[in-house]
Amino acid sequence: MNEFKNDSEQVPVFKSWRAWYWLVILFLAVLVVLFYFFTKNYA
Amino acid sequence: MTFSRLDWLVLVVTLVLIIAWGIYKSRTSRNLDGYFLSDRQMPWWVILLSIMGTQASAVTFLTAPGQAYTDGMRFVQYYFGLPIAMVVICLTLLPIFHRLRVFTAYEYLEQRFDLKTRTLTSFLFLLSRGLSTGISVIAPSIVLHSMLGWNFYVTNIAMGGLLIIYTTTGGAKAVAYTQQLQFIIIYAAMFVACWYAIDMLPEGVSVSDALHISGKSGKLNVITSGITPEGNFDWKDRYNIWSGVIGGFFLALSYFGTDQSQVGRYLTARNERESKLGLLMNGLAKVPLQFFILLIGIFIFAFYQFYKAPAFFNLAQEKQAMNGVYADEYKKVTARYEEIQEQKRNTATELAAALRTDDQPVIDQLRQQLQQDEVKAQLVRGDVKEIIKKANPGSDANDTNYIFLRFVGDFLPKGLIGLIIAIIFLAAWGSIAAALNSLASCTMIDFHKKFSKKQLSPEEEYNWSKWYTAGWGVFCIIAAQFAYNLGNSLIEAVNILGSWFYGTILGIFLVAFYVKRVAGTAVFWAALLAEGLVITVHLLKIVSFLWLNVIGAAGVIVFALLLQAILGKKNEPLIEISDPHKKG
Numbered sequence: 001m002n003e004f005k006n007d008s009e010q011v012p013v014f015k016s017w018r019a020w021y022w023l024v025i026l027f028l029a030v031l032v033v034l035f036y037f038f039t040k041n042y043a
Numbered sequence: 044m045t046f047s048r049l050d051w052l053v054l055v056v057t058l059v060l061i062i063a064w065g066i067y068k069s070r071t072s073r074n075l076d077g078y079f080l081s082d083r084q085m086p087w088w089v090i091l092l093s094i095m096g097t098q099a100s101a102v103t104f105l106t107a108p109g110q111a112y113t114d115g116m117r118f119v120q121y122y123f124g125l126p127i128a129m130v131v132i133c134l135t136l137l138p139i140f141h142r143l144r145v146f147t148a149y150e151y152l153e154q155r156f157d158l159k160t161r162t163l164t165s166f167l168f169l170l171s172r173g174l175s176t177g178i179s180v181i182a183p184s185i186v187l188h189s190m191l192g193w194n195f196y197v198t199n200i201a202m203g204g205l206l207i208i209y210t211t212t213g214g215a216k217a218v219a220y221t222q223q224l225q226f227i228i229i230y231a232a233m234f235v236a237c238w239y240a241i242d243m244l245p246e247g248v249s250v251s252d253a254l255h256i257s258g259k260s261g262k263l264n265v266i267t268s269g270i271t272p273e274g275n276f277d278w279k280d281r282y283n284i285w286s287g288v289i290g291g292f293f294l295a296l297s298y299f300g301t302d303q304s305q306v307g308r309y310l311t312a313r314n315e316r317e318s319k320l321g322l323l324m325n326g327l328a329k330v331p332l333q334f335f336i337l338l339i340g341i342f343i344f345a346f347y348q349f350y351k352a353p354a355f356f357n358l359a360q361e362k363q364a365m366n367g368v369y370a371d372e373y374k375k376v377t378a379r380y381e382e383i384q385e386q387k388r389n390t391a392t393e394l395a396a397a398l399r400t401d402d403q404p405v406i407d408q409l410r411q412q413l414q415q416d417e418v419k420a421q422l423v424r425g426d427v428k429e430i431i432k433k434a435n436p437g438s439d440a441n442d443t444n445y446i447f448l449r450f451v452g453d454f455l456p457k458g459l460i461g462l463i464i465a466i467i468f469l470a471a472w473g474s475i476a477a478a479l480n481s482l483a484s485c486t487m488i489d490f491h492k493k494f495s496k497k498q499l500s501p502e503e504e505y506n507w508s509k510w511y512t513a514g515w516g517v518f519c520i521i522a523a524q525f526a527y528n529l530g531n532s533l534i535e536a537v538n539i540l541g542s543w544f545y546g547t548i549l550g551i552f553l554v555a556f557y558v559k560r561v562a563g564t565a566v567f568w569a570a571l572l573a574e575g576l577v578i579t580v581h582l583l584k585i586v587s588f589l590w591l592n593v594i595g596a597a598g599v600i601v602f603a604l605l606l607q608a609i610l611g612k613k614n615e616p617l618i619e620i621s622d623p624h625k626k627g
Binding site for chain 2: 012038
């Protein structure tokens with residue numbers, strides 16, 4: 001993907017959008033794991 | 044439920060503030076770019092709040108706590124597919140939409156396929172969105188009518204009419220800026236309501252105790268597998284991790300990627316980077332926020348373990364049952380419910396004490412007792428609903444929408460009730476305003492500009508767009524007025540109606556992106572066949588409605604491939620994708 005063509009297309013915080021995508025997916029995975037333990041703990 | 048002068052003051056001030064803010068922030072260029080896309084100048088955080096405000100309707104905030112109260116937290120799984128969908132949209136649809144500088148998502152389909160496919164898809168969108176927006180107007184009016192006795196028709200006209208003022212005047216920019224303020228007020232009010240539910244727990248009952256009591260009553264079932272005790276997967280189970288991740292993914296991909304009410308929000312961004320950030324932040328924030336809204340229902344449930352809970356939460360229907368021919372029967376059943384409540388109250392108090400001393404054998408015993416009490420309570424509530432149905436023939440015996448509002452009316456202080464009623468208006472406006480803007484943009488761009496022979500000036504296009512926005516607003520109010528007479532079942536029917544179309548629309552876009560050998564004629568007929576398949580599957584009640592999105596999308600792909608094979612090698616030229624607004 002050619003997403004870094006000008007300043008307005010610079011990726012914030014990370015070096016690439018790929019890192020953002022991984023962050024979103026990993027965050028979901030972490031939430032699912034946390035919810036699983038939440039369910040187990042209180043049920 | 045009484046509505047004091049202070050509540051009226053809070054309600055009126057909040058609504059006037061929103062309308063004034065919308066009109067004040069609505070100055071844009073007097074052309075289509077300004078009216079529908081805010082001159083493409085919005086930063087990512089406005090995009091984020093705008094797409095969240097569009098997705099969350101009034102019913103979202105009314106129903107979700109009630110959903111947690113009755114069915115537990117598992118509803119949150121419905122959103123598990125959303126973050127994945129955000130990533131896929133950023134990778135595929137978003138770059139193309141920005142490169143083509145489209146106004147509507149469906150313009151791309153003419154570039155990729157042909158005019159008839161674009162028109163069909165835009166028509167499917169107008170059909171489903173037009174109907175569901177009418178219902179979005181009805182739902183909060185029905186609740187306010189039942190709980191506060193407000194005249195349904197007047198509430199409808201007030202809710203719709205005030206909204207039309209700023210949506211028509213300011214277009215997409217007014218929609219985005221009001222959604223931003225609405226979002227802040229809504230979550231602040233929900234947070235205060237949550238705080239009250241916790242604060243009113245009996246002395247000595249902590250947040251952790253409340254969670255344990257709810258959890259041991261089966262309400263903290265955040266992750267469920269959908270596997271039956273016999274070891275089979277239950278395809279009719281609405282909310283489990285698989286239907287949430289897979290069905291929810293297709294639903295979110297279709298909704299955010301191909302529904303103009305959402306596409307129109309992130310196309311207002313100043314560039315692709317801002318759109319992406321808005322969508323990805325939505326992927327990060329949506330699940331925790333929904334978890335929080337559901338958690339309010341859990342604390343209300345815990346609260347009602349210690350205080351008298353109504354056997355039925357819809358005040359108007361309860362009154363009708365208590366004053367009708369079934370009054371004696373109703374009183375007997377509610378007395379039985381109160382006995383069980385008393386039993387539950389004792390068990391919950393003992394459980395809270397046992398949790399403090401960490402006495403595991405007693406905890407286990409009380410947990411079993413609480414679960415048995417909860418089953419009994421649900422059975423009696425079932426009997427109550429039967430009487431409600433008999434007493435009010437044709438009425439909806441589902442009181443989930445009323446649980447949160449009943450709690451607010453019975454226990455929250457004056458002023459706060461007004462604020463909670465205000466958030467019902469605001470949440471309704473947030474989603475309806477975006478819908479009106481998108482309905483108008485599709486009507487103007489995909490139909491008027493496409494099929495009208497007369498060349499319009501930018502000023503004329505701007506004025507026509509305003510008329511279309513107002514026209515769709517009036518249509519929705521009229522649809523809402525008539526739909527009320529058809530009964531509450533219509534609301535459920537139209538909610539499911541969305542899943543009839545989303546899969547098919549998504550399927551058309553998936554073919555456009557990933558199946559290059561398929562041309563316009565094949566995908567056009569495939570979409571019609573898939574639509575027939577989705578409706579058939581739904582009518583046969585084979586699966587729960589979330590799976591219809593998967594069936595619709597897969598149906599279009601399979602039928603398109605088959606039809607293309609039958610029609611022979613693609614003989615329709617693939618038009619090179621370029622900026623559709625460039626002349627010459």
